[in-house]
Amino acid sequence: MTNLETSDSELRIQGVPIGAIADRYGTPFYVYDADILRETYRDLRDRLHPAVDIFLSLKANPNISVCGYLGVLGAGAEVSSLVELMTALQAGIAPRDIIFLGPGKSRAELAACVEAGIHAVVCESLEEVTLLDEVAAERKVGQVPALLRINPDFHTKGSGLAMGGKPRQFGIDQSLLLAAGATLAAAPRVAVKGLHAYMGTRFLGHDDIVHNTRQILATAAELARRLGIPLDTVDFGGGFGVAYFDNEKDLDLAALTTGINGVVEPFVAAHPEVRLINELGRYLTARAGTYVTRALYVKRSAGEEFVVADGGTNHHMAAVGIGSFVKRNFPIRSLTRYRDDAVRAYTVTGPLCTPNDVIGKRVPLPVVEPGDLLGVERSGAYGPSASPGLFLSHGYPAELLVHDGVAHLVRERDRPQDLLAKQRLADFISTPSHSADGRGSAMDRSDTVAAIGTALGEVLDHEVGPVAEDLRLFEDLHLDSTSVLELLMALEDALGVSVDPENLDMDDFRSVGTLADYVDSLRPTVAPSDAG
Template structure:
């Protein structure tokens, strides 16, 4: 059987004494620091470099928000607080997390369908902007605000008539549970403004995990046009426009990194020619995986090495309960290998085809299928890259009772 390719290892990772280094420390030292395997290791330096690279590519006027759902580890949120302008949360649980990190709720917006009354109340009390997903939700928010004697900060999430082409997850275009259909937005906006809400403008999120700069440029143009049109129909300026995000990262063989300089250049030109309705508007994008995904590595130890009908299995103490996405069970149709390496033999020549699996008793628990790797032994560490986003936070840690992985920020 031909080996299956693994995804590209993100740039910036090198070896110390033959081991993968993260933040200048070797993998086995990091495991000692974390206290156990499996563990997620996130790098401050990587986060810093990523945000500064993004800022230098984007127009100065563009605010950058962090979507907490990508990685809500407390130390990551705290670190991001010093790097980004705003935070997008998806639940009252995430609200507690940003509050615990000392983040001013005025920098926070809350998007997500099905916000419960308690969540609306906590957000209104704190002064968080609600990106309302329906007429019903906006009206509930206004009623709660009236009861509390506090005007809710309301933006409307638009379900636009277009999508982010080529994105892994489409969040606009056609029937969607997210946002208010564009043609109904002006009436709802006028209603919330005249009811005395703090009008915060619009949120237009069109998709996520796009690797085509052209598709993102096109979607951003459509977002600005849509916001301009809606603002005219509303008859009031937009204090804020959250333009969504969708910047993807390479996970699989053949994926190429996004060219952000092209996106920033095109956005700069558009910002230079904004219509009057948007000239005073606070403009931002919201990104999750692009900011944190490549800054994280999942380290898991090989517990057993065995052969079955000609296949070598490296059986680890980790698995899909921490790495659902890498196992191919989170939003992918065809399973492909994430970037993986033998962390304790980093840079060694590949010698054999092996399948890396987790410790769960299900055939779904695969970290790398038939990959071409250096010969690894029991005790070696396996690294799964692109683990900084939707790893710990988007995997069923309680499945089979193994519990969560350790997490450290170095």
């Protein structure tokens, strides 16, 4: 079901035509280029002082395969929720290379940190230190390693979003921390191993980052001395920016790493056992990702050209400029005519019923026709993780990772049955029953599954018996493409449905359950009042 016809101007990722990916997996989707992930990480790793460890901040991109691939390259993980912690562990990140931070950790999250044995819990209040001590006592753990997050006295500049140096929910004010000796002494199961500070995000000036690094390391050394705590670990944040807009330039990596190394070198000489952590999310992942959406309609309104696409701000809210007073366009390209010159300005919108669903205003593009693919580039960070994916119940898009010229599905798109599965119709609500044959009684789910079991018996030429919905058609029953077509023909006869063989999605045939969902979706719904 893949269209391999491509034009010379079509985008290819590692040689794979973007149209072929879209035909196979549908749109919208995010696609991540593993080559760019690798090059970004290694270029920084090769330049940065060896005493500095690079951690992926999962809030930027929590996809388990993105995390796992960067982990294979050598990155640790900074997590801020129970699911992010589970993601990092399942992705193969060693507990010694995981830190957990965030201003509102629950008791359950602290317990998970204790049980996993991560490198450190970053405590953001003195009350959290006390709670962590209680959790450790409940689990009879001798000591839990922790870092104290500082909200330092000094201010910073150059950040797109300041995270410290002013009244904030993050961290412990430096002045309060100096008077925290009694609280720390009363929490004997919390072993404070160092300090953490994070001043802001999206810095594009290397001098600002170097200044912050110098100030944080100096503050950490002074506080550790005055509090009498060891300085085994200092997390000096990150906040490396990525240029999105026309008037911005990417960080000068050579100047940045030279400046950071110049600050780190004497600090390490004075504290030779220290572990330094630099946590990065946007910088590691943004440039590797593209949000791909397909043009549904091209229309003109009041003299302005519009492209209405099948995905918009519900999947990519960051593209509208969250946190910015001035709304500017992310880099948006025609992927179908990737190498063609821009000849017209289009406002690109999504399918939502709100005028705010605009991902690009007056974007210069080649001529756009319905069916063309458009891409929002530099979208590997804060895409699905910062978007209202459930708005209008469209659900979250698929995510793909291209590695060695092969596109791997690393997140399935939400389907209608996925979105409805967690909802419950209250038992006091009565509804009319519907059926495919118009007789007013819906075919029970168990009947559909039973029909599939019977059809499987016909295809396999032996009795299958009762089948479970998690029974896998390919792995467990070893069906092939011919068997699948035979199975569909048998179901057409048994259930009176009509299958279009040119419009099949192999995801529908993963298991008996997904096949039942597919078959049920083919049945027309006829209200009893319409029945003959």
